[in-house]
Amino acid sequence: MTRSWPSLRWASAGVAVVFLVPLGACSVLGFGGVSVSHQELDGEWSDAAVPGTVSELAWEWTAEGYTGDLGVTALPGGVLLRMSHGVVALDGVTGEEQWSFVVQDEDVPVRTDVPSSGERVHVLYPEEAPGEESGGTDGDDSAGVPGRRVVLDGVTGEIVGDLEEEFTGDIEELGAFDLGTATDAGLFELGSEPLLSGRMLSDEDGSELWRTEDLFTCDGGSVDRADRPAVFPEALVVRAECGTDVTELVALDPEDGEVLWNLEGAGARPSADSVRAVGDLLALDQGGDGYWGEEFAEAVVLDPVTGEVVGDAAGTGEDWYPARTFGNGFLVSRRESGADAVGYELRRFDGQVSGTAAQAVETSSPGAYVIALEDAVVKFADSGDGGPMVSVAPWDGGEPFDVDVPESTDVALPSGTRQPEGRFEAVPGVVVLVDLSGAEGEGVKVLGFGE
Template sequence: MEVSALPRGVLVRTSQGAVALDGVTGEERWSFTVEDEDVRVLTDVSSTGERVHVMYPKEVPDEGFEDTEDEHVAKVAWRRVVLDGVSGEIVGDFEETIAADVEKPGPFNVGVAGDGGVFHLEGSDLLFGAMLSTEDGSELWRTDDLFSCEGSHVNTADRPVVFSDAVVVKAGCDSGQAELISLDVVNGEVLWHLEGEDAEFLTPESRSLRGMGGLLPVYHDRGPMYQDEEFSELRVFDPVTGEVVGDESGVDGLDWYLARTVEDGFLVSRRAPGESTVGYELRRFDGRSLTTGGQAVPTGSAGSYVLALEDAVVKLEPKDPETPVSVTPWDGGEPYRIDLLEPVEVAGYFQGRQPKGQFEAVPGAVVLVDLSDSQGEGVKVIGLR
């Protein structure tokens, strides 16, 4: 189970569909579920949260089906239902052909959800893409040969990131280089393209792009200190103009550690050797900064389960028997702790990353997914106001 932000609350993704909750009260606003427990359900959310896409197969291939041709897999008809993120109203409903055994959306197997379209990245030597209507699945535009690869071919690709005004795709070439391209959502025209020397900072491996509000953080290799970190990128782009709005200069200074890249800046931490506490500073892209001052935050991991909110840093400590949540205001305010009603179980602790969709800030609340019942009755969603 995962949670993600909607314009007025939180979307809970379940194995059978999606449920939208009010961020303040926790009350259910709408839901879409598939009654057949044997059907695999995928849920994708547009970058703004305005559209929620729920997909599930309309048919199951025969058990004895085997495709013997290389690079071919069984494909079946799936239903894609597009919902309004606020009201839950169905605004699109159409059929797509998707691999029968897909577990999670990848670069090529499932189209990426947008507010006004579904973007499909399709395989070829230099890749091409197509935008489909969210209303009926009809093709809106198509573009060929997205990349140049300096005479070689595309070897890997990230899952595209669809913003309100742009689609961004990154590819790794056989030559060992990588390229980054941004397309206009409306017509597919190229907005900007990084290649050659301008793209040397990129890693050819996949999984280095994400959407963060209206910005595009891009991961690049910074050595063993950060090799297992996720969401700690040192370069952030405007996806429409290609302008770099944040870069390495925002995280300079001795003993500073990049904990997380957030919507308005870099959250950095500082911890003395041998100490179990850490202070945080939010270095905003516009040059301003916020700090916890002399107030340290008890922690076992500086970058895991930490959220930089407008007024404070919120940190979850799964190692504590009572699983408290610490809240440390900016500008030196006294920290305080929130003790949960009962211990909870979370995943991925001390793995150098915060599990996606398990500890998130949404409008009106901070939401935590409790996995303590994951082998029994299910999971719990806990909201902290």
């Protein structure tokens, strides 16, 4: 199969290197003047759920010579690799390629959008490479650049929609007003000021399914900015900042646009810097309290369908500090004076402790590259002399242990507790880690850790 990077391969850890062989028909097509390589699913996905813990490196997937960015997103049967020139779907259990959609011209940037279910994958790209003569590329930012939105079935990789798009700037920098948002019900778009409208389009043919006007009140003012919505199967939550210094949240039913609930306030609980889906719940980024020079922000969690507050990390106490919010609770951490290791607790949203893994993981960044699974907390850490490793601390007193990773493994550690999106995620079958050790031209790896 032809790729815009030299070669791809996956390897069964500790067993053998196997060069990737296309499993299904691969075609090179022209979409709006750009050639793409498209491979649909030929076979079946492994039947697997998100693991309760991990114990070994199950597989490695490598893109040799690749120099672009790479992130991962869960699919119903595994993981989607979001690359600068397209997408590749891997089976979570085996690491084998299931389907792919790749733009052949490496100078054409690609952007990917996936709803929370992973049932649809939207791939967006301009019809011409930057710098080529077309509207808007010669200094006229007001003129749009023609592009495509190709919609793929997240399970089979089949193309279910091919829609025209118009990009008014760098595709990687466009925001909520510039691009629609992929949902299970279709393509959601925010309309114009002053109070914004919203509409849902079919992601198959672009027809309008529903429209609603004046999403926000803004106390008689107008909307200054809006975030990309947080998407759930049964709700679509939009956050906006009004010119009156008030923040509003509005939740819509994706099927018909009905307003499910709305909140507004200036400095009150509804105010937030951003909104994020954590499993089936909505986390509000509110600036939060910090320690060790780090910051935790998602202290309040809402039910996205009802707007009810289901969790509040305020008042954690006893020297425990929130590290990260998950769909199954708040992960809190504590470091004893002079100790090198961090202990974790998983606290349900009702405040009850559901698991403790005390003084188990050596790390300088408690909230980054960490996942709270059902049976253990899993953390990537670079312990200096010990080298990079994945540390596993079972809940409720189980003996902690380390899973070896390749010695060259490197990640982009953030300055605070913010988890890098798409770099360390739990998906059906495995926990996946993006290894950037070869990002300077030697390639990039994705590592899959399983039970």
